[in-house]
Amino acid sequence: MKAIAKTIGACMLAAAVSTPLFAQTLPDYYPADYKKLVEASKSEQGVLVYSVMSAQNWKPVLDTFKEKYPWIKVETLDLSNEIWSRYYSEKAANSRTADMVISLGVGPWIEFVKKNEVAPYQSPESKHVPDWSKPFPGVYSISADPVLIAWNSKILPDKKIDSMAKVAELAADPKLKGKFTTYDAASGPLAAVFPWVWSQHHKQDSWAMLDKLGPVSKPERSGGQMLSKLVTGEYAVAYLTSAITVLPKLESPGVKGIIKWSFITDGQPLYARGMAVTTSAKSPNSAKLLLDHALSRQGQIGWGQGGMTPVRDDIAEGDVPFFTYKSVVKAVGGEKNVEVLAYDPNYDTAIQDFTNRWKKAYTH
Missing domain, CATH: 3.40.190.10 (Periplasmic binding protein-like II)
Known part of the structure; x- marks a missing residue:
């Protein structure tokens, strides 16, 4: 009987193991x-x-x-x-x-x-x-994946910068000249897509803001560079920067308590x-x-x-x-208030036209 019981038990175990998990x-x-x-x-x-x-x-x-x-x-x-x-x-x-x-x-x-x-x-x-x-x-x-606005709260205490319009307003402060950063759209389409998607929310009106920001900004090729220089105070504001770069590091030593951030209420790119x-x-x-x-x-x-x-x-x-x-x-x-990246068949032409115009605003 013990041998039979062991055999039955072994068969039941084998059946359980071989039962595909997807069936459950x-x-x-x-x-x-x-x-x-x-x-x-x-x-x-x-x-x-x-x-x-x-x-x-x-x-x-x-x-x-x-x-x-x-x-x-x-x-x-x-x-x-x-x-x-x-x-x-x-x-x-x-x-x-x-x-x-x-x-x-x-x-x-x-x-x-x-x-x-x-x-x-x-x-x-x-x-x-x-x-x-x-x-x-x-x-x-x-x-x-969203982009966002991040800022150094030691340089800009008590500020809530939740729109590109507010970033553009800060550009008028002479003390902040050169302390803005964003992706370098001139480096290629993958970088240009960040400001381009936001610009689709405002069409030609977007240049009223970008033309103000260009002369006071120092574009970077990576979100990591933006964040590290934002933490040290070399930059005060990073706009249209990657949330994937910023959010996971907010609690890191050296970052916690320094960086504040917001989504973008006047056209949130995704x-x-x-x-x-x-x-x-x-x-x-x-x-x-x-x-x-x-x-x-x-x-x-x-x-x-x-x-x-x-x-x-x-x-x-x-x-x-x-x-x-x-x-x-x-x-x-x-x-x-959301602008999702669209699969526009005219994308290549549109992004090139945007990049050419962006260079005029950001070359200084």
């Missing part, structure tokens, strides 16, 4: 045949992702993905501008390339779609993200990070599982824990350490 955790709105996708992933060789995020951004998302699908190995490469050229050259050489791409940038995404490099995958999580975050079939935005499974994917099923996880409630909370701004509609402020798309909208007074 699959949301009720997933299609009935989703398990076929999961099973197909088991014969693939892991997922290769080219992205513009650091390991710190990825870690909370990948930790929970591994719990769901422990057999899928995910390799993420932080490649910045190199993503697109690397993908195209590897494809041309018939080499292994990205199963998934996550990147900023309007022009490169439009070109990627036109070249049929995006697998038109319909995620079951699609209904939980905003329409604007799905610019093309198969392309989804994992986050809507920058979407697009994500897609590629048509060259060697592990398309595994990549689709990762895409769905990245858009799921659990995955979106993970992006928030990694310092990004989730777009999903059922993420509450208390679910993440910083902000969600909904909480940013609320903070600036509603959708009317």
Whole structure:
């Protein structure tokens, strides 16, 4: 009897271990045949992702993905501008390339779609993200990251600088000349997009403010440089600077108690990070599982824990350490004060025209 009991117990344990986790955790709105996708992933060789995020951004998302699908190995490469050229050259050489791409940038995404490099995958999580975050079939935005205004509270005590109009007013103070900073739009489209999106909220009226700020500003190429010089007092105000750079460091030694910040009430820019499974994917099923996880409630909370701004509609402020798309909208007074990066087919021309005009305002 003991031998029989042990045999039965062993069989029950084996059954429990072999039971796919997805059968226990699959949301009720997933299609009935989703398990076929999961099973197909088991014969693939892991997922290769080219992205513009650091390991710190990825870690909370990948930790929970591994719990769901422990057999899928995910390799993420932080490649910045190199993503697109690397993908195209590897494809041309018939080499292994990205199963998934996550990147900023309007022009490169439009070109990627036109070249049929995006697998038109319909995620079951699609209904939980905003329409604007799905610019093309198969392309989804994992986050809507804001920029903000930050200032040195030792130089500007008792100030609340919550609009670009207020930043422009401060530009008239001769004591603050040279103490303003922002991204250097002349360094390339990825930097120019920050002020360009804000300018779309005001159209030509934006130059009334930027022409005042240009002569008193010293543009920088990175948010990290802006923040470090803001802390030391070399700068008093950083405007249209990355929230991802500033917010996670507010409690750090040397920063805490010095830097104050605000979202931008007269046109809050939000920058979407697009994500897609590629048509060259060697592990398309595994990549689709990762895409769905990245858009799921659990995955979106993970992006928030990694310092990004989730777009999903059922993420509450208390679910993440910083902000969600909904909480940013609320903070600036509603959708009317928000400007989301649009996938404009004329983007390349528009950003070049903007950059040329920006150089006139900021060259001194």
